[in-house]
Amino acid sequence: xxxxxxxxxxxxxxxxxxxxxxxxxxxxxxxxxxxxxxxxxxxxxxxxxxxxxxxxxxxxxxxxxxxxxxxxxxxxxxxxxxxxxxxxxxxxxxxxxxxxxxxxxxxxxxxxxxxxxxxxxxxxxxxxxxxxxxxxxxxxxxxxxxxxxxxxxxxxxxxxxxxxxxxxxxxxxxxxxxxxxxxxxxxxxxxxxxxxxxxxxxxxxxxxxxxxxxxxxxxxxxxxxxxxxxxxxxxxxxxxxxxxxxxxxxxxxxxxxxxxxxxxxxxxxxxxxxxxxxxxxxxxxxxxxxxxxxxxxxxxxxxxxxxxxxxxxxxxxxxxxxxxxxxxxxxxxxxxxxxxxxxxxxxxxxxxxxxxxxxxxxxxxxxxxxxxxxxxxxxxxxxxxxxxxxxxxxxxxxxxxxxxxxxxxxxxxxxxxxxxxxxxxxxxxxxxxxxxxxxxxxxxxxxxxxxxxxxxxxxxxxxxxxxxxxxxxxxxxxxxxxxxxxxx
Ligand SMILES: [Fe+2]
Ligand SMILES: [Fe+2]
Numbered sequence: 440x441x442x443x444x445x446x447x448x449x450x451x452x453x454x455x456x457x458x459x460x461x462x463x464x465x466x467x468x469x470x471x472x473x474x475x476x477x478x479x480x481x482x483x484x485x486x487x488x489x490x491x492x493x494x495x496x497x498x499x500x501x502x503x504x505x506x507x508x509x510x511x512x513x514x515x516x517x518x519x520x521x522x523x524x525x526x527x528x529x530x531x532x533x534x535x536x537x538x539x540x541x542x543x544x545x546x547x548x549x550x551x552x553x554x555x556x557x558x559x560x561x562x563x564x565x566x567x568x569x570x571x572x573x574x575x576x577x578x579x580x581x582x583x584x585x586x587x588x589x590x591x592x593x594x595x596x597x598x599x600x601x602x603x604x605x606x607x608x609x610x611x612x613x614x615x616x617x618x619x620x621x622x623x624x625x626x627x628x629x630x631x632x633x634x635x636x637x638x639x640x641x642x643x644x645x646x647x648x649x650x651x652x653x654x655x656x657x658x659x660x661x662x663x664x665x666x667x668x669x670x671x672x673x674x675x676x677x678x679x680x681x682x683x684x685x686x687x688x689x690x691x692x693x694x695x696x697x698x699x700x701x702x703x704x705x706x707x708x709x710x711x712x713x714x715x716x717x718x719x720x721x722x723x724x725x726x727x728x729x730x731x732x733x734x735x736x737x738x739x740x741x742x743x744x745x746x747x748x749x750x751x752x753x754x755x756x757x758x759x760x761x762x763x764x765x766x767x768x769x770x771x772x773x774x775x776x777x778x779x780x781x782x783x784x785x786x787x788x789x790x791x792x793x794x795x796x797x798x799x800x801x802x803x804x805x806x807x808x809x810x811x812x813x814x815x816x817x818x819x820x821x822x823x824x825x826x827x828x829x830x831x832x833x834x835x836x837x838x839x840x841x842x843x844x845x846x847x848x849x850x851x852x853x854x855x856x857x858x859x860x861x862x863x864x865x866x867x868x869x870x871x872x873x874x875x876x877x878x879x880x881x882x883x884x885x886x887x888x889x890x891x892x893x894x895x896x897x898x899x900x901x902x903x904x905x906x907x908x909x910x911x912x913x914x915x916x917x918x919x920x921x922x923x924x925x926x927x
Contacts, residue, residue, distance in 0.1 A: 458524065461521070461522070461524050462524065462526065462527055464499070464502075464503060464521075465519075465521035465522075465524065465526045466526065466529075466532060467499060468496070468499045468500065468503070468510065468512075468521070469512075469519070469521075469526065469532070469535055469536070469539055470532070470535055471492070471495050471496040471499055472496060472512075472539060473535045473538055473539055474492050474496075475489070475492050475493050475496050475566050476538075476539075476542060476566060476569065476570060478492055479493075479563075479566040479567050479569070479570040480570040483567075484563050484564065484567050489563065489566075490563070493559060493562055493563045493566065494559060496562065497557070497559040497562050500553045500557060500562070501557070503522070503553075504553060504554065504555035504556075504557065505555065507522060508554065508555050509522070509552050509553065509554050509555065510522065510552070510553045511523075511550055511551065511552040511553075512539075512543075512550065512551045512552075513549065513550040513551075513598075514540060514543045514544075514548070514549055514550070514600065515549075515885065518885075518920075519536065519539065519540065520885075525885065525920065527917070527920055533618060542569075543600070544600070546569070546580060546583055547579065547580035547599055547600045548580065548583075548597055548598070548599070548600060549598045549599055549600035549601055550596075550597070550598035551595065551596075551597055551598075552595065552596040552597075552598075553594065553595055554593075554594040554595070554596065555594075556593075556594050557594035557595065558594075561591075561592050561593075561594055561595070562595075564590050564592055565587060565590075565592045565595045568583065568586050568587055568590055568592070569583070580597070580599045580600070581599075583597065584597050584599075612652070613652045613656065613659050613660055613663060614663065616645075616648055616649060616652060617663045617666065617678065617682070619645065620645055620649070620678045620681070620682075620706075621671065621674050621675065621678050623641060623642065623645055624674050624677055624678060624706065625671070625674050627642065628673075628674070628710075628713060631710070631713060631744065632713060636749050636750065637748060637749075637750055638750070639703075639748070639750045639753040639754055640753065642703055642706060643699060643703065643753070646681075646685070646698075646699045646702035646703055646706070647699055649681070649682055649685055649702055650685055650689075650695060650698050650699060650702065653682070653685055653686050653689060654689070657686050657689070657838070658840075658843065658844050658860065658861045659844060659860070660682050660686060661682070661683060661686055661838065661839065661843055661844060662843060662844020662845040662858070662859075663682065663844075663845075664678075664679040664682055664683050664797065664845075665812075665843075665844065665845025665846075665918050666679075666845075666918070672801070672803065673709055673712055673720075675801075676709065676797055676798070676801065677705075677706055677707070677708065677709055678706070679793075679797045680705045680706075680708060680709075680790060680793050680794050680797050681702050681705040681706040682702075683793040683796070683797065684701055684702065684704075684705035684789050684790050684793050685698050685701060685702045685705070686838060687789055687792070687793060687831070687834060687835050687838060688701045688786075688789055690834045690837070690838050691789070691831065691834055700755035700757055700758070700786075701757070701786050701789065701790075703754065703755055703758055704755060704757050704758035704760070704761035704762075704786050704790065705761065705786075705789075705790050705793070707741065707745060707758055707761075707762060708741070708761050708762055708765050708790050708794065709737065709741065710740075710741040710744050710745065710762060711736070711737035711738060711739065711740035711741025711742070711743075711744060711762060712737045712741070713740075713744070714736070714737065714740045714744075715733065715734055715736070715737050715740075716733070719733055719734055720734075721803075721805070722805055723805050724805065725805075735766070735774040735775070738762055738763050738764070738765065738766055738774065738775055739763065739775060741762035741763070742759045742762040742763040744762075745758055745759050745762055746759060757784055757786045760783075760784035760786060760787050761784065761786050761787045761790050763775070763787075764783050764784060764787035764791075765787050765790045765791050765794055766791070767783050767787065767791070768791075768825060768826045768827075769788075769824055769825060769826060769827055769828050769829075770824070770825045770826075788827075788828045788831055789831055791827065791828075792819070792827050792828070792831050792832055792835050793835070795819065795826070795827070796815055796816075796819065796835070796839075799815050799818070800812055800815050802912055809910065809912055811846075811908050811909075811910050812839060812843055812846060812908070813846075813908055816835075816836050816839055819832060819835075819836075820832065820836060840861065842858050842861070842869065842871055842905060842908060843858065843861070844858050844859065844860060844861060844871075845857065845858060845918050846858045846908050847908065847909040847910070847911045847914060847916055847918060848873060848905045848906075848907070848908055848909065849905070849906045849907050849908075849909050850873070850891075850903045850904065850905060850906060851903065851904045851905075851906050852879050852902075852903050853878075853879035853880070853881065854875050854877055854878060854879055854886070854903070855875070855876055855877040855881070855909065855914070855916075856873035856874055856875045856876055856877075856886070856889070857873065857874050857876060857916075857918055858871045858872070858873055859871070859872050859873060859874045859888050860872040860888075862890075862891075862892060869891075869905060870890075870891035870892045870901070870904075870905075871891060872888055872889065872890050872891070873888065873889055873891060873903070873905075874886065874887070874888045874889075875887060875888075875889060876916065889902070889903060891903050891904065891905065
């Protein structure tokens with residue numbers, strides 16, 4: 440598998456470079472398309488701004504069609520493909536992706552191809568047809584395609600969207616919620632640094648929605664926390680810890696009100712890291728004694744920041760406990776140094792387990808080994824009673840299961856896939872639903888979602904079985920892409 444996957448991903452440096460360049464071109468074109476579409480909804484074709492932006496889009500398309508004859512955007516399962524490449528979602532472009540996907544969806548467009556020979560004038564006429572079509576209350580793909588033909592636009596070809604919906608609206612909303620949480624936290628942190636008023640009401644509402652979603656589909660929410668965005672580590676980490684803490688608290692029997700408080704506490708557990716110098720946070724080597732002391736100040740700094748909030752009265756008191764105590768170990772060691780087990784808050788013990796898990800399963804510059812989920816859970820079990828509260832840890836291990844959503848798995852057919860949903864019945868715990876991402880030869884594919892409980896009717900044998908979980912980083916797979924794609 441190792442070899443095959445290597446070939447499939449075009450592991451030589453030149454291919455990698457091409458893929459990167461292609462990604463950049465695709466994102467640039469998407470941004471331009473987004474701008475022109477927006478302007479053409481507002482202005483006539485002779486408008487200067489429209490002309491100017493259409494020129495940029497046109498030039499971008501021309502560069503691609505000169506080399507590849509066509510520039511095609513395709514929408515499938517909520518992802519955008521450009522000339523066969525899946526365009527990677529990044530947080531900063533999320534709004535643009537969402538906009539373009541929505542524009543395609545409204546018009547039932549599955550693919551839009553610009554062919555070589557396209558003129559700037561033709562492109563503007565096309566964009567106007569596209570924009571105009573939105574104003575009418577109802578229109579069909581056929582109407583738009585008809586109008587494009589009538590207008591003599593020969594170098595743009597549209598294809599109708601073929602529904603291939605594998606995601607429920609619940610799962611889509613959950614993905615959206617995940618990103619909303621990250622945006623909200625980012626805004627909160629920025630405001631905190633500018634010393635502005637934080638809106639804890641919004642945070643509370645967000646926690647309530649997370650709670651509702653977890654009540655509906657716990658495993659999907661837990662799967663979302665597999666999304667690891669390395670650039671925005673603290674944000675991503677805080678949202679993961681928040682979601683997993685609510686899910687774990689629910690398993691421990693906390694009430695709805697308590698879970699909302701727990702979510703808020705977990706959301707802000709590392710607030711104090713805003714004070715830790717970035718060179719220390721991201722130092723690629725072991726911290727010196729002095730640096731470690733600075734790093735270990737973050738619990739106290741976080742608690743102080745929370746107390747100073749103007750909106751302090753809306754904050755659960757336990758948030759302060761959690762900020763202060765989430766690095767206290769079960770045997771009373773850890774930091775800060777002056778705690779007794781009896782006084783450590785239950786919320787802090789929950790966040791401690793989840794925080795540790797999310798940290799060791801995330802790649803960081805200074806961390807040599809990144810644990811797979813299964814490895815992380817077994818390592819943590821070795822430290823039950825010394826590092827973690829054994830009851831809470833056990834509930835957590837049960838919740839995370841053997842192959843949680845988002846695990847990259849190697850199947851006995853040679854295929855590689857990502858666990859997309861679990862089968863809750865006990866005999867099928869090891870037979871989740873898996874989205875295939877390579878074929879048996881190891882070539883990357885945008886494969887279907889298969890159910891591992893499916894049997895070959897003749898032989899009464901399971902069609903596919905998981906051989907082992909793989910580390911996504913070793914195989915250069917970005918699991919988050921497959922989930923982000925659904926967050927439209
Ligand atoms: Fe921390
Ligand atoms: Fe943390």
